[in-house]
Amino acid sequence: MSVADNVFIRVQLQSGICGLGEMAPFPDISGETQAGCLDVFRTVAPLLLGQSVLQWRRLAHELAEATSVVPSVRCGLETALLDAFARAMNIPLWALWGGADVRVRETDVTLAIGPIEPVLKTAEQWFTRGFRVFKIKVGQDVDEDIRRVEAVWRAFPRVSFVIDGNQGFTAKEALYFLRAISRLHVPVILFEQPVSRDDWDGLLEVHRQSAIPIAADESVRSFSDARRLIEADGVDVINIKITKCGVLESLDIVNLVRRAGLDLMIGGMVESRVAMGCSFSLVLGLGGFEFIDLDMPLLLTHDPAKGGYRYEGCRLYPWASAGLGQELDTDQSSFCVIS
Numbered sequence: 482m483s484v485a486d487n488v489f490i491r492v493q494l495q496s497g498i499c500g501l502g503e504m505a506p507f508p509d510i511s512g513e514t515q516a517g518c519l520d521v522f523r524t525v526a527p528l529l530l531g532q533s534v535l536q537w538r539r540l541a542h543e544l545a546e547a548t549s550v551v552p553s554v555r556c557g558l559e560t561a562l563l564d565a566f567a568r569a570m571n572i573p574l575w576a577l578w579g580g581a582d583v584r585v586r587e588t589d590v591t592l593a594i595g596p597i598e599p600v601l602k603t604a605e606q607w608f609t610r611g612f613r614v615f616k617i618k619v620g621q622d623v624d625e626d627i628r629r630v631e632a633v634w635r636a637f638p639r640v641s642f643v644i645d646g647n648q649g650f651t652a653k654e655a656l657y658f659l660r661a662i663s664r665l666h667v668p669v670i671l672f673e674q675p676v677s678r679d680d681w682d683g684l685l686e687v688h689r690q691s692a693i694p695i696a697a698d699e700s701v702r703s704f705s706d707a708r709r710l711i712e713a714d715g716v717d718v719i720n721i722k723i724t725k726c727g728v729l730e731s732l733d734i735v736n737l738v739r740r741a742g743l744d745l746m747i748g749g750m751v752e753s754r755v756a757m758g759c760s761f762s763l764v765l766g767l768g769g770f771e772f773i774d775l776d777m778p779l780l781l782t783h784d785p786a787k788g789g790y791r792y793e794g795c796r797l798y799p800w801a802s803a804g805l806g807q808e809l810d811t812d813q814s815s816f817c818v819i820s
Contacts (some may be wrong), residue, residue, distance in 0.1 A: 500565025561741025611794030620649015
């Protein structure tokens with residue numbers, strides 16, 4: 482993937498205060514496209530006209546009903562509403578959730594599947610910038626994956642690893658991979674989505690036999706998915722992505738995961754700091770997120786927003802300005818006005 486076909490949303494209140502949101506369709510994961518999202522957006526956005534942002538939760542429920550199969554549209558509109566609401570209250574967006582854990586956090590950084598030498602070169606660049614948790618994508622060739630992980634670990638022995646199976650393994654292959662990594666004593670702190678998102682039996686089998694925590698990502702696309710997986714004792718960690726589930730449903734999943742005593746991970750799709758700022762606000766406002774995977778804006782060639790949270794190496798710094806604290810650095814004529 483070389484281009485992010487994202488769409489930015491601006492919601493304006495009667496007072497003139499504006500909120501920002503972002504739709505980040507990812508065809509390979511959700512089946513959504515930019516054109517499809519825009520079609521749905523033009524249909525559902527008028528539902529918000531004349532409504533009170535004070536009732537954002539009711540509006541979010543209505544959006545969920547209208548956009549059940551296009552969560553990135555729901556996410557973008559919810560984020561824009563919440564950003565506008567927080568700006569109207571003159572508080573950071575994370576304060577809406579209670580400000581439970583407002584501190585500097587560290588994110589991992591992703592190393593894509595590829596030949597070992599280029600991966601090592603990329604890893605060196607990130608290590609020099611201060612990253613100490615590498616998220617390595619695997620799932621195409623299990624033996625080659627083992628060799629690549631071992632090579633990166635031996636080159637950077639002070640680094641910990643999140644392994645992203647990317648839905649690529651069968652349960653048998655995932656367990657084979659885990660046994661090999663265990664024999665090598667690679668410091669893996671999490672194994673994310675080892676099998677296909679619909680292979681629930683395989684996910685449960687890997688979880689039962691793994692000494693390493695197992696995280697569900699693509700297998701949890703809704704509150705009902707999370708509840709079913711928790712009731713089956715299928716994972717240790719659930720990865721929250723607002724573009725995957727919408728903001729409100731993500732909040733509900735967080736509460737469910739907490740009640741079950743599982744750990745939380747925060748991640749994202751191919752998003753800028755606009756959508757990722759909303760995700761970071763959940764981390765700061767709700768607390769309890771053990772695993773942080775918010776590196777995507779660092780991988781983009783252009784940052785379309787100014788202000789808000791900032792990166793220094795692997796560290797994410799909170800912001801104190803209202804809402805997301807961001808303004809778009811883009812041509813205003815590119816916006817489609819719904820009125």
